Amino acid sequence: MxxxxxxxxxxxxxxxxxxxxxxxxxxxxxxxxxxxxxxxxxxxxxxxxxxxxxxxxxxxxxxxxxxxxxxxxxxxxxxxxxxxxxxxxxxxxxxxxxxxxxxxxxxxxxxxxxxxxxxxxxxxxxxxxxxxxxxxxxxxxxxxxxxxxxxxxxxxxxxxxxxxxxxxxxxxxxxxxxIMERELKALYNAMNNVQKPCIYVLGGVKVDDSIMVMENVLENGSADYILTTGLVANIFLWGSGVNIRKYNKEFIEKKGYCDFVRKSKKLLKNFGDQIILPKDLAVCMGDKRVEFSVEDLPNQPIFDIGTETIKEYAGYIRRANTLFANGPAGVFEKDDFNIGTDDILNAIASSPGFSIIGGGHLAAAANQMGLSKGISHISSGGGASINLLAGEDxxxxxxxxxxxxxxx
CATH class of the missing domain: 3.40.50.1260 (Phosphoglycerate kinase, N-terminal domain)
Known part of the structure; x- marks a missing residue:
């Protein structure tokens, strides 16, 4: 092009x-x-x-x-x-x-x-x-x-x-x-020639980036489903009415992200059937991974998505013809809490669809796992790629x- x-x-x-x-x-x-x-x-x-x-x-x-x-x-x-x-x-x-x-x-x-x-x-x-x-x-x-x-x-x-x-x-x-030429060719080609179904997997802690992307791709109809992970998922769970407990609410408040909880409610109201939220989560109890359904969460820090959610998300990913992913699924640097990130990346790498991963932590994790050959394009710039996906110049x-x- x-x-x-x-x-x-x-x-x-x-x-x-x-x-x-x-x-x-x-x-x-x-x-x-x-x-x-x-x-x-x-x-x-x-x-x-x-x-x-x-x-x-x-x-x-x-x-x-x-x-x-x-x-x-x-x-x-x-x-x-x-x-x-x-x-x-x-x-x-x-x-x-x-x-x-x-x-x-x-x-x-x-x-x-x-x-x-x-x-x-x-x-x-x-x-x-x-x-x-x-x-x-x-x-x-x-x-x-x-x-x-x-x-x-x-x-x-x-x-x-x-x-x-x-x-x-x-x-x-x-x-x-x-590098500039290759990045732009890959990103614009994928954005302008979206093969359906198109799945976005959005996680990490940069919630403002993820919400910008969500608003753009849901409103322009290019995304079929958004799979939420990381802090993005916690905010949307709270916005959906799930009690994520005091510890996690206070963490969101300290980050200054309460406005995003309000934005999540609006997005869920307009596109609730397309925004997929975790069914279970892994919390850190005594420095160990313990999984709970979202209805039964204890007042402990949420560090990853749970096993049932990973299975459900992998199903969406395997059926996708176009995949965009940005941000880890949890605190992947900590032992036992890298499972969600690793399994999501494995699913993307084994998917037959065209896949793009944003820069930063997720790209680093994919490279460390030796999955780069299975992913169509790993971007060198998370901020730049996210801005493009969000419709920004x-x-x-x-x-x-x-x-x-x-x-x-």
Whole structure:
């Protein structure tokens, strides 16, 4: 399908300076400061390697965490990790757009790769503003004259309007990188060509994301059923009149999610036959898993869906021709409470339907279980994919399309 924007294939990049924005934001051990997982670095190595092989002088822009977080740090070790993965030297400069960075870019030769400093060290990168205003920031104004092209491969951050993500499309010929291209093709194809029955499995603790998706896909008729798990299920159970007990109600209240209980009631009133709620749940009693029907829940923390619910959900999943899943079914990091998440993922991987899993914890769990080959598409960006499914425009995609259509 046509994505209405340029890709790497549309430009002759040989001996040209190319700014490429990637998302290699990685888990970092707060005590040692070392990268714990290089999955995202390996992912974006594909685009960077291709640019280098095409003869580009590749200047990499990326971020790591955000100010105030313990893992907010420089990108020096990211450059080392990228060098090891590519088996090609990746130079690093502890500057973003100052004279040190610009001098390093000016000295680059054909095929060289240079990683600039964490773009979020620059205060304007944190501000969410109109893309045109982002193009007027010091970062864009100083770096754009040093380059011939801009490639955006940071799908995981595509829902953010920040200078390094949306600003350069106003100043340089711009294209999507391979990860961006692949993500959007998979997601738009699945959304625009939904094969029924279509099942959504929504869980985790980001209830606002799940409710946005529910509202969109139920109202536009693309979803046949929503299977609820995790905190999403607890909120909908409470909204349906089930007594989830004081402990779990107070947890929801402390999270500031009472408005979502009210929203759940409205959704259940309008689409109650399509929103499937758990029949039983696993609570943590004495650090052990004990299952109860939803009518007989004790005043203990709910940590997973129960066995009967897992069986029922697996039946829906096996009959689906299109599957979208986001968020774990429970506290899957804790022994005995990963059963719901693991069994749901196994059912999705063994289903003959086209399946997409959002980024984050569920994607990590699928990879750890070795199920990635059985899943049609595992997204690198939970927030971006959820926003797409919720019918939201992604600022990065909008500016790429507007650039190609000569609107900017």
């Amino acid at each position: 046509s994505l209405d924007f340029y890709t790497i294939d549309d430009f002759d990049l040989d001996d040209k300076t190319v700014l490429v924005r990637v998302d290699i934001n990685s888990p970092v051990d707060p005590s040692s400061g070392l990268i714990l997982d290089d999955t995202r670095i390996k992912l974006h190595a594909e685009t960077i390697a291709e640019l280098s092989k095409k003869g580009a002088k590749t200047v990499v822009l990326a971020h790591q965490s955000r100010p105030g977080k313990k893992d907010f740090t420089t990108l020096e070790q990211h450059a080392d990790a990228l060098s090891n993965i590519l088996k090609h030297e990746v130079a690093y400069v502890d500057d973003i757009f100052g004279s040190h960075a610009r001098n390093a870019i000016g000295k680059m030769k054909r095929g060289d790769i240079l990683l600039l400093e964490n773009v979020r060290f620059y205060s304007e990168e944190i501000l969410k503003r109109d893309p045109k205003l982002q193009s007027e920031t010091h970062m864009v104004q100083n770096l754009a004259p040093m380059a011939d092209y801009f490639v955006n491969d940071a799908f995981a951050a595509a829902h953010r309007s920040q200078p390094s993500l949306v600003g350069f499309a106003f100043a340089l010929p711009s294209a999507a990188g391979r 992604l600022p990065v995609v909008t500016v790429l399309r507007d650039h190609a259509a000569k609107k900017i």
